[in-house]
Amino acid sequence: MSEMTSVKKSIICAVCIALCYVIPLFFHGIQNAGSIFCPMHIPVFMCGLICGWSYGLLCGIAGPVISSALTGMPPIAYLPNMVTELVIYGLVAGLMMKLVHTKNTYLDLYISLVVAIVLGRIAAGIVRALIFTQGTYSMAMWVSGYVITSWPGTLIQFIFIPSIIMALMKGRLIPERYPKLQIEGRN
């Protein structure tokens, strides 16, 4: 993935920001779908994993802000909390992809994804408890909101994100993480 030019990374980041607006549109007609299926999380993870932490961070900020400005979803009241969560997702996913090198792309993706999901949810809970809903937020509310309600979304992220990234690599739309020729050359 290091072969990608900064122009290509910028354009992929722009597409992911646009997808942060487009994908949740499918789910707007379904009650409470945002918190169950977490559709906006997918492009942010993708951006962080493919382009790196700085682009993931930008996608985590701009995605929800643009969606909120154009459709009112997420509502302004939930926006700061959501931005915090998505920023951590994009940032950590990008950093983990830089740090983790197991020589297995799927394993790298899953490790980065799990760490980003866990840290993002913990950070969102801490920020909510300390800043946005100070005094009224409890551990039970965090477990209910970020673990129980959103389990279908987490499952979708685990199934779809690595598969989409692998499909993009196979389709040569993004460079392979461990190109076969390079490994053979080393051996």
Next chain:
Amino acid sequence: MMRQMAGRYIPGDSVLHNIIPSAKLFSFILIIAAVIFTNTVVGYGAMVAFTVCVVLYSNTPIEGLIKSIAGMLPFFAVIFVMNSLFYSSDNPIWKFWFITLSKEGMIQGLNVVFRIAIIIIISGVLTQTTSTMGLMSGIETLIKPLKYIRVPVEEVAMILSVALQFIPTLIEESDKIKKAQIARGARFESEKLSERAMAMLPMIVPLFLSSFKRADELSMAMESRGYRGAKGRTPKARESLDRLSVMSIIACAALCALEVII
């Protein structure tokens, strides 16, 4: 799905159309601050009067704004009911198990609904009176100070500009994929919410693949035309702060100050 895209730019020559984008964005931020500070009846009155003036001066169709508010009515109802029934209060009107109906809860619910409605209207007017490129140049001007902490401002503005221009294309693309899925038997109109949600999932992978294909083509086209990053690129036209723009900032700052004082 195209109908859902609220706040599409409508070319015009109204007072709001003529304010420079960076001043309009800064005024928008001041209005959001004013909305957050609003908590008295007089404050609500001032905010409503200001919003009506903004809508009238924008010279944009009011029906679109009413429709966007009407579309949010179920959401507003949920917010109001949740606040009315679950707000912790010492003087409940009616109490049953963990449900507490209180006057304070109802006021809080109305507060939240009012704030969201005003922000939706104002943001609708902003996007209806400012072109995409205008918004981007406005954002670029406003985030320019971030250059001092080494944020690549031009790059960020370029990414946001491309993102906004991609939205209609991706909506069209998703519409095509949706129709293809319907032809294959997907049940988007099912009465069961779970079935409707599950029907959305097969759309995600093709949408990502086609979007990344478009991104690949665009980046290749940009590179082949010699684009090497936004740094050092000259703007199409330089904005200058005119009297109208200064007046709009002063009016919004006055409203914000008024809401803080009362």
